[in-house]
Amino acid sequence: MKRNKRNVSVFIMVLLLFITITPPVEVTNTVLASSLKGTTYTVYFNSNGGTYVSPIYNVPYGTTIELPNTPYRYGYWFRGWYSNSGLTIPFDMMTKVTGTTYLYAKWEQKSSNYPEILTQTVSDSTVSATFTVDINGQDYGYATEMNISLIDKSKVEDAVHEINLTNTFFAFELDIKDLLFDPAKPLPVKVSIPSGYDKSYVSVFYTANRKTIMAKMNGYVNTSNQYVFDAYTDGSYILMVCKDDASTVTNPTAYLRLTTPPTISVDGQVSIDYEFVNFTGDESEYDLIWYSSDTDIASVSKDGIVTGKSSGTATITCYSSDGTFTAQTKAVVKGIAVTSITPNVTKKTLTKGKSFQLKVTVAPSTATNKKLSYRSSNKSVATVSSTGKITAKKKGTCTITVKTTDGSNKTKKIKITVK
Numbered sequence: 495m496k497r498n499k500r501n502v503s504v505f506i507m508v509l510l511l512f513i514t515i516t517p518p519v520e521v522t523n524t525v526l527a528s529s530l531k532g533t534t535y536t537v538y539f540n541s542n543g544g545t546y547v548s549p550i551y552n553v554p555y556g557t558t559i560e561l562p563n564t565p566y567r568y569g570y571w572f573r574g575w576y577s578n579s580g581l582t583i584p585f586d587m588m589t590k591v592t593g594t595t596y597l598y599a600k601w602e603q604k605s606s607n608y609p610e611i612l613t614q615t616v617s618d619s620t621v622s623a624t625f626t627v628d629i630n631g632q633d634y635g636y637a638t639e640m641n642i643s644l645i646d647k648s649k650v651e652d653a654v655h656e657i658n659l660t661n662t663f664f665a666f667e668l669d670i671k672d673l674l675f676d677p678a679k680p681l682p683v684k685v686s687i688p689s690g691y692d693k694s695y696v697s698v699f700y701t702a703n704r705k706t707i708m709a710k711m712n713g714y715v716n717t718s719n720q721y722v723f724d725a726y727t728d729g730s731y732i733l734m735v736c737k738d739d740a741s742t743v744t745n746p747t748a749y750l751r752l753t754t755p756p757t758i759s760v761d762g763q764v765s766i767d768y769e770f771v772n773f774t775g776d777e778s779e780y781d782l783i784w785y786s787s788d789t790d791i792a793s794v795s796k797d798g799i800v801t802g803k804s805s806g807t808a809t810i811t812c813y814s815s816d817g818t819f820t821a822q823t824k825a826v827v828k829g830i831a832v833t834s835i836t837p838n839v840t841k842k843t844l845t846k847g848k849s850f851q852l853k854v855t856v857a858p859s860t861a862t863n864k865k866l867s868y869r870s871s872n873k874s875v876a877t878v879s880s881t882g883k884i885t886a887k888k889k890g891t892c893t894i895t896v897k898t899t900d901g902s903n904k905t906k907k908i909k910i911t912v913k
Contacts, residue, residue: 530555537595540579541565544572544599546880548789553591560796561587563789564674570601571634571672604634612640612670620647621664623733626684626720633674641669650704650732657699657707662691663734665704668725678787678811678822680712680724685733687719695737698723700818701730708818710747727817748773750819752812758792758802760829760862766798768812768821780814787811790865790899792825804863805829805900829862831902841909844876844886852882852908854896863900870894876910886912 533555539547544565553559564572575597577583585597610630616623625642645665654663668683675681687693698711698721711731713723721733753767770777784794791806800810805827813820838853856864868878872892878884884894891911898904 535591535594537591537597539565539575540596540598541567542599542601543567544570544601546790547599553595555592556590558587558590563785565599567599567601570603573600573602576600612638614640614642616642616644616666618644621688623664623666623688624686625666627670627681629670629673629681632679632681633676634670634672638670638672641667641671643667643669645704645730650701650730653699653701653705653707654732654734658734658736660735660737663732664688665701665730665732667730669728675725675727675817678785678809680726680820682722683725684716684718684720684722687715687721691733692735692737693719693721695735696721697734697736699732699734700727701732702816702818704730707732708816709749726813726820729817748775748819750812750814750821752810752821752823754823755800755810755825757826757828758800760802760804760827762802762827764800764825766794766800766810766812766823768798770819780816780819782812782819783815785811785813786825790863792827794825800825802827802829804865805831805902806863829900830858830860832861832864832898832900832904833857833902835866835896835898835904835906837896837906837908839908840906841911842884843911843913844884845913846886846888849883849885852878852884852894852896854882854906856898861900863898865899867897867899868894869897870910875912884910886910889913 534552535555537550537553537559539549539562541547544567547562547565550559561575575585577585577595577597579598581598581600610628612627612629614625625640627640629638643666645667647665650665654660687696693715696715698713699707700709700711702708711723711725713721716722749771751769751771755764755766758764784796784798786792786794787809788806789803791804792800792802792808792810794800794810798812808825809822810825811820811822834857836855842850844850854866868880868882870876870878870892872890874887875890875892876884876886876894878894889912891909894908894910896906
């Protein structure tokens, strides 16, 4: 049978046109995500000279993680986690995990002349007060400065009269740049008591919204006629004289209380219960945050479940995100304690610029927590790393102290001489 050449040509032209206008099939993100459903990854943390941070395992594809407790590095200010070693790609709690992830800590060195005592005087037509804050022992950066401003009395009058009908008060905004408020280390603030204020009845209250009183701060009047109170957060505070002829309200101070957990074993878990005492408001308005002072000994989940990691004692802190409430308890983790540590040398002579790896034998070999800490008595003579590597810096002598971290408090000292 003969083919019609004209029909064949038309067929070929139609086919070519179809191929031209039909877009290629693409693999969409939805298809990719579907294919990776159920896949989990590990997130590793490089603290870049800071304290050790444990990896987070079994993170599902496309989900976020709860960032670990901030690592610590002596003489440095923590500036966040980054996705690359060049520290140019920030990683936060909103970043999704799509593969095995390595995060790097960014640090900023504290200046050698950073302040330890901050002072500021504020005044208006009705009141003058001087604030003094000692930030020694707090975590703060190189650009720390105190900014205190008075708040218009009319803005907080309703909050004041909720507590007392006094008109002798002033409100202020506490703001300290580059200071990390830590509920485990409340900041002692001193404020001079203005002329005409009866110091026998002075109190300081915290208000998050300037409309209601959230908490009465712990405080007292010192011999310098200053009211000293503990600040758990920055924000709005009111100093008032709680005494007047019309009415005196004597509401008990509300506070947060934690149950003391029983002694737990390594890998064991216990839930810490909490309760608001003398509190008549809505507890659900407060987001509670849990924190462990030493996650190598005991970690704590966002729901207050403590997991024993190694033998020792850790302080567990619970606080509301706005700083109104805070409470602490001790978690004691039992395991096989270290009975002795034996370094391979008791003294060592090094030449400037040379290094020596200190080796320490821990007994018994079955000890639950064999982690050690190292400290140099004079870092200008010799430094020591977190793994025990000693580096000679300049001529002189110093002592390297090795100490257990499991609570057994075993220590050894090594004399270092640098020629």
